[in-house]
Amino acid sequence: QVQLVESGGGLVQAGGSLRLSCAASGRTLSSYTMGWFRQAPGKEREFVAAISWSGSTPYANSVKGRFTISRDNAKNTVYLQMNSLKPEDTAVYYCTLDTGPFLSSSYNSRAAVYDYWGQGTQVTVSS
Secondary structure (H helix, E strand, O other), X not given: OOEEEEEOOEEEEOOOOEEEEEEEEOOOHHHOEEEEEEEOOOOOOEXXXXXXXXXXXXXXXXXXXXXXXXXXXXXXXXXXXXXXXXXXXXEEEEEEEEOOOOOOOOHHHOHHHOOEEOOOEEEEEEO
């Protein structure tokens, strides 16, 4: 089994930055595709970014150029660096892991393909 724990959320002013972390237990991180999703009140879960076995890093168009996903295999940790934050980025951010292969950016932007989820961390951006 895999356990994912997010941290690093908080309250920031528009234009500020946050760095989210996701610690995975039980396996080597490089063997799996990892991703970040977010969910705002009253909205469906939304893809943010993913990092594949080969190092591919697809992003949602809404965050390209502002967010960066990375990983540290020695620490079994995935990060999401968020810069130039906007109020519309406010959401609970979830770390997720897909035990299957990375097929494409479109395939791995679907929440249904991921097998494990963290508990979420709140990000609030004030205007």
